[in-house]
Amino acid sequence: MRVAELDEASLFSILAADGLLREHTDGAFADAARRGGAHLACRAGCNACCHGAFRISALDALRLRAGLSALEEKQPAVGAEIRSRAAKYRLEFGSGFPGDASTGLLDPERAEEFEEFANEAACPVLDPQTGLCDLYEARPMTCRVFGPPVRQGVEQDEEEGFAVCELCFTEASEAEIVAAEMHPPLDEEARLLAAVASAGCERAVGGETIVAWCL
Numbered sequence: 001m002r003v004a005e006l007d008e009a010s011l012f013s014i015l016a017a018d019g020l021l022r023e024h025t026d027g028a029f030a031d032a033a034r035r036g037g038a039h040l041a042c043r044a045g046c047n048a049c050c051h052g053a054f055r056i057s058a059l060d061a062l063r064l065r066a067g068l069s070a071l072e073e074k075q076p077a078v079g080a081e082i083r084s085r086a087a088k089y090r091l092e093f094g095s096g097f098p099g100d101a102s103t104g105l106l107d108p109e110r111a112e113e114f115e116e117f118a119n120e121a122a123c124p125v126l127d128p129q130t131g132l133c134d135l136y137e138a139r140p141m142t143c144r145v146f147g148p149p150v151r152q153g154v155e156q157d158e159e160e161g162f163a164v165c166e167l168c169f170t171e172a173s174e175a176e177i178v179a180a181e182m183h184p185p186l187d188e189e190a191r192l193l194a195a196v197a198s199a200g201c202e203r204a205v206g207g208e209t210i211v212a213w214c215l
Contacts, residue, residue: 025145031182040180
């Protein structure tokens, strides 16, 4: 998805609202981290979760492209390196992309193929020298909620069905996992995704992509 597909007013409005979404999400992460204590292993340089393809939304793609544009103004060499890594990624994995490789949109009917796609590849935004994310402030929502226990696919009053980083909470009891549950602002994200779609971004309506194709 290209930032230019949205008019300036719509882009400003969406990115301003996204700033609040990021603030609320990061606040929810910090709160869960406080409750999780030493069970949460996440720290700078721990980047196992930065390997393997994962789905990102149209909002994530918009945020990443805006973040890259801002970075290129301040650090053009770093921006060029990100674009180079993304291009190499697309060249290497383009033939097996489970979707439309020309647009970067994933095909929901090819979900099984996606499970086997580029599972060992590093995210092109990951700096191989420092082990850090070059677009950390613009990172996708999946990255912002990964680590603490996040409830997946069950009713909110059920005490199971948590997604947790495999490096975190390895010695925690079920009660400790439940007590450290992260509560992402999912409704807020959904409303903003609807705003992206209604703003007329043709690829927002189309579906999800991955980091290498949005850059």
